[in-house]
Amino acid sequence: MSQPESFLDAFFRPRSIAVVGASRTPGTVGYEIVDNLLNDGFTGVVYPVNPKAVAVHSIPAYRSIADVPGPVDMAVIAVPKDLVPAALEACGLKGVRALVVITAGFREVGPAGREREQELLSIAQRYGMRMVGPNCLGVLSTAEDVRMNATFAPIMPPAGPISFMSQSGAMGVTILDYAAEYGIGIHHFVSVGNKADISGNDLLEYWAAEDATRVILMYLENFGNPAKFTRIAREVTRRKPIIAVKAGRTAAGARAASSHTGALAGVDTATDALLTQCGVIRVDSVEELFDMAMAFGQLPVPAGNRVAVVTNAGGPGIIITDACESLGLSVAELSAETQARLRENLPDEASVRNPVDMIATATPESYRLALEAVLADPNVDAAIAAFVPPLRVRQQDVARSIVEARKSQPAKPMLAVLMGRAGLPEGRADLRTAGVPGYIFPEAAARALAGMYRYRQWLERPAGSIREDEVNQGVVRRLIAEALEAGADYLERDSVLAILEAYGITTLKSARAASADEAAEAARALGLPVVLKIDSQDVVHKTDVGGVALDIRSADEVRTAFNVMVTRVREHMPDARIDGVIVERFVKGGRETIIGMSQDPSFGPVLMFGLGGIYVEALKDVTFRVQPVSDIDAREMVRSIRGVKLLEGMRGEAPSDMAAIEDAIQRVSQLVGANPQIIEMDINPFVALEKGGIAVDARIRVAAGDGVLRRA
Numbered sequence: 001m002s003q004p005e006s007f008l009d010a011f012f013r014p015r016s017i018a019v020v021g022a023s024r025t026p027g028t029v030g031y032e033i034v035d036n037l038l039n040d041g042f043t044g045v046v047y048p049v050n051p052k053a054v055a056v057h058s059i060p061a062y063r064s065i066a067d068v069p070g071p072v073d074m075a076v077i078a079v080p081k082d083l084v085p086a087a088l089e090a091c092g093l094k095g096v097r098a099l100v101v102i103t104a105g106f107r108e109v110g111p112a113g114r115e116r117e118q119e120l121l122s123i124a125q126r127y128g129m130r131m132v133g134p135n136c137l138g139v140l141s142t143a144e145d146v147r148m149n150a151t152f153a154p155i156m157p158p159a160g161p162i163s164f165m166s167q168s169g170a171m172g173v174t175i176l177d178y179a180a181e182y183g184i185g186i187h188h189f190v191s192v193g194n195k196a197d198i199s200g201n202d203l204l205e206y207w208a209a210e211d212a213t214r215v216i217l218m219y220l221e222n223f224g225n226p227a228k229f230t231r232i233a234r235e236v237t238r239r240k241p242i243i244a245v246k247a248g249r250t251a252a253g254a255r256a257a258s259s260h261t262g263a264l265a266g267v268d269t270a271t272d273a274l275l276t277q278c279g280v281i282r283v284d285s286v287e288e289l290f291d292m293a294m295a296f297g298q299l300p301v302p303a304g305n306r307v308a309v310v311t312n313a314g315g316p317g318i319i320i321t322d323a324c325e326s327l328g329l330s331v332a333e334l335s336a337e338t339q340a341r342l343r344e345n346l347p348d349e350a351s352v353r354n355p356v357d358m359i360a361t362a363t364p365e366s367y368r369l370a371l372e373a374v375l376a377d378p379n380v381d382a383a384i385a386a387f388v389p390p391l392r393v394r395q396q397d398v399a400r401s402i403v404e405a406r407k408s409q410p411a412k413p414m415l416a417v418l419m420g421r422a423g424l425p426e427g428r429a430d431l432r433t434a435g436v437p438g439y440i441f442p443e444a445a446a447r448a449l450a451g452m453y454r455y456r457q458w459l460e461r462p463a464g465s466i467r468e469d470e471v472n473q474g475v476v477r478r479l480i481a482e483a484l485e486a487g488a489d490y491l492e493r494d495s496v497l498a499i500l501e502a503y504g505i506t507t508l509k510s511a512r513a514a515s516a517d518e519a520a521e522a523a524r525a526l527g528l529p530v531v532l533k534i535d536s537q538d539v540v541h542k543t544d545v546g547g548v549a550l551d552i553r554s555a556d557e558v559r560t561a562f563n564v565m566v567t568r569v570r571e572h573m574p575d576a577r578i579d580g581v582i583v584e585r586f587v588k589g590g591r592e593t594i595i596g597m598s599q600d601p602s603f604g605p606v607l608m609f610g611l612g613g614i615y616v617e618a619l620k621d622v623t624f625r626v627q628p629v630s631d632i633d634a635r636e637m638v639r640s641i642r643g644v645k646l647l648e649g650m651r652g653e654a655p656s657d658m659a660a661i662e663d664a665i666q667r668v669s670q671l672v673g674a675n676p677q678i679i680e681m682d683i684n685p686f687v688a689l690e691k692g693g694i695a696v697d698a699r700i701r702v703a704a705g706d707g708v709l710r711r712a
Helices: 029-039 081-094 111-126 169-182 200-208 226-236 260-264 269-278 286-296 314-326 336-345 364-376 395-408 424-433 442-460 473-485 493-502 516-526 555-572 615-619 631-640 644-648 658-674
Strands: 016-020 045-049 074-077 098-101 130-132 138-141 148-151 159-166 186-191 215-220 242-246 281-283 306-311 382-387 414-418 510-513 530-535 548-552 580-585 591-600 604-611 622-626 678-688 693-695 698-702
Touching: 016 029, 016 081, 029 045, 029 148, 074 081, 081 098, 081 111, 111 130, 159 169, 159 200, 169 186, 169 215, 169 286, 200 215, 200 226, 215 286, 226 269, 242 269, 242 286, 269 281, 269 604, 269 622, 281 286, 281 442, 286 442, 306 314, 306 364, 314 382, 314 442, 336 364, 364 382, 364 395, 382 395, 382 442, 395 414, 395 424, 414 424, 414 442, 473 493, 473 658, 473 698, 493 510, 493 698, 510 516, 516 530, 516 555, 516 580, 530 555, 548 555, 555 580, 591 644, 591 658, 604 631, 604 658, 622 631, 631 644, 631 658, 644 658, 658 678, 658 693
Parallel strands: 016 045, 016 074, 074 098, 098 130, 159 186, 159 215, 215 242, 242 281, 306 382, 382 414
Antiparallel strands: 138 148, 138 186, 510 580, 530 548, 530 580, 591 604, 591 678, 604 622, 678 693, 678 698
């Protein structure tokens, strides 16, 4: 299938490249880029541009890009920052289509640099040029008909099916070095730098349409346009895997928040939620990134999670087994036929159960026979072969036997663990040539296989749909506008309940009471038994200050509870404004949950679900998704908390109506998506009954505008 023409072709398939700032001094960026283009076999024409040189690397140099005799598809800019604007102007006049600005000193250095960067973007846009950078390492393509290393990295990686985007130039050098050392085949590499123009989203769309790219790797430091990334990544991951390492998990300066949701949403919560919803496999380190890359780049995705482990030592077998089980893989139960077949070829001391321990006397032939046996078992979806070098057995010989066994079942992924240094490079090279990833440590192989199984689950997961229920949006807009005009941060409780009702979320009937007698009268009108809750915008955690009384069964008990509650709250919070109490019908049974939302400055509304009431902060058993939340997202939210068994019903308890919870989550998603002035929200508790659910209490915080930083 041919790829449609794209503006990125000028970056990945240029016929000519001008290096503006080419140098004759080894070790400089301008020297190394020209050196790489020539020595790594670029198939096009290279034009060094240097006003003080007649030749660079023994090829003619030009005083300016205007003097270059032929057309220039791409220009690599490596001049001091003050000279970059003039260089871009000259490129525009020359008709250059693609710019790679290596030079630093722009947005990353502060406001003055941000202005300089905007000037570059304006020049590029005026001439219809596209730009990678500034402040980047460069771009690279190993395609046989291109062979372009337009970076200043010292090593050209081997060719392969993996395309890689890095936001960090320094990490890019490390990444390319690692790829070369471990034989990880790279197709395209791009260091996007400050992402003034070309972004990760542009690259995802390009690589998604390109057959030569089978796996996409990303080193991310921030998201420019999370909504666009979500849309693109959801589509791309249905065709090919995206594996990402996102820096900044523990960034300082987490935003203070008063709601449960805001307090529990850590600085990295939104990133995890977004990547999960997109099917992107997130890893914690560059090492894990390449562990995954070796597997995804060489193996088919497993049909299931059942793993066979074959080893010549008990220790590695146990480590792999533990790692597999902890990562969601299952150590397969080998069939009686497979065990009998193993017994025919292994000594009596060997274990033919999974993990298969062939003991230290195992030969390369033992590996071949054992692996062929387990791979043929219909109960096995994948295999891991681990080898610890005993005396007189070479890693290379074992590696070749593993390769032979792989040929028997090419549709089932097989990974190898070669422990010990002797013969390791040669053994791994043999494995790599045959499409078997080789690892040094057992846990790395298990992590890689678990990542592949997670991707299988994503491929089998329904795409999901975003609901758009008929709602009374006019009521919501009016109530929010009234609160903002009055200068209120939090909506009155009656307004909150009215908003929930407007979006089809069932609420509990209640009444306000400013005195003990009013509370007793309200209880009679609503019907006993009732619940009393302190009515104060200053009290967030009512239970902590004695602000909740349950199952009150008479008018006299209501009066007593009112007086006791007000006294206790004043003792705990003398300055709190107390308007009285809220009287509600007492709901028997059901399970208390929480549905909440807080605005993330980059990602927008982030929704939370977990066990509610007093347990939400004690247990912190919660899960998050970024708005909009699909029906499948909502289902996963409800079923991914540790306490899901409580919702399913335990020890004779009736199960909760989880469909009602999912329905409420989707309605909240629609509510906060349509009303960006809502910056924090908690429905706590949302009582999930045996049939249906009720929002018993809720808080909504609002702010003018949308309170969210939107990046282009």
